[in-house]
Amino acid sequence: MGIGYEETECKNDFPLIRENILKNSSSNDYEKARTEWDFEDIIDEKDTDFVEQCELCNQVGLKSNYIISNSLTSKKLKVGSSCIRRFILLRGTTSQEESNALFDYKKKQLLNAKKIQAVLHEVLSDLPSTSAVVKFKSASKDILGTLDNKQIEPSKWKQYINLLFGKYNPKKEVLDRVRMVLFGKVKTRKQKFDTGEEAGRWANTMKVKKRVTTTLSDSEAYHSKIG
Ligand SMILES: [Zn+2]
Structure with a gap:
């Protein structure tokens, strides 16, 4: 699943783990205490x-x-x-098996959400790169199960929008744009030096490219070539 x-x-x-669970939970009974937790995030x-x-x-x-959190005690623990x-x-x-299945599911959702968030800003811009749109659509499809507009249940869509924007209620234009990228067609821009790396590196590349373009267009050599 890539780096990280x-x-x-x-x-x-076990004795240490039990002590740590009891110390951070509401119940004094280990078997109850270990059921009080939600899997919240990965960093x-x-x-x-x-x-x-x-x-x-x-x-x-x-x-x-x-990161697991306990809503009864408001404690959070960072664990392996x-x-x-x-x-x-x-x-x-109700069983370790069921819990582990939920853990795997949630983990996949969180990782997809992170992939989406890394390119979200780019995708919402006027002329996103083709690769950002491809990544966005692929991770979104993983979460939604399909990119067929009519097959997506409203509850799943709501969950997806929540994963993307968290507590912030996105504006209608933003939601329309997300729908357009997923289900319609948007203009994209091919990138020459797309390394498939994370957004930060991408931003640096663009800064450099922009500077080069500006220098070029201002130079006399450039104009003389055109003229
Ligand atoms: Zn551990």
Whole structure:
């Protein structure tokens, strides 16, 4: 699944993990306490909030933090994925198997949402690059299950828009634009040096390219070539 967001095996130090779960949960009963948690987000080393150590088992060298939250205690823990898989029963599930399936599903959704967010600004601009639109549509299709407008259930669409914009209510023009990119056709711009890298690097490339173009068009050599 590309760079980052790797899963890390945690230590199997059960007494310590149980203590940490109980300390941060509402119930004093371990079996109940471990059902109080939601899987909320994934962050990696580039994120300022990233911690190297699993907050359940103290394992170091994490590549990603899986953030779980407890709405009863308002506590959040940054942990390795295997601790969630072994010791947490995500809220609303009744078995470890079910919980792990929900974890995998949510993880996929979150990663797709991150891919989308990396190109969202670009896609909403007047003339996005072809590759940004392709990435946007592919990750969106993964979330929505289809890019056939009529087959998308309203609840799924609502969830998708939530993933894209979070708490912010997007304007109608923005929503129309998203629909146009997904279901219609938009003008795009081919990129010469598209490396498929993340948005930040892309932005730098564009800055450089813009500067070069400006210099060129201002130079006499350029004009003389045309004239
Ligand atoms: Zn752990």
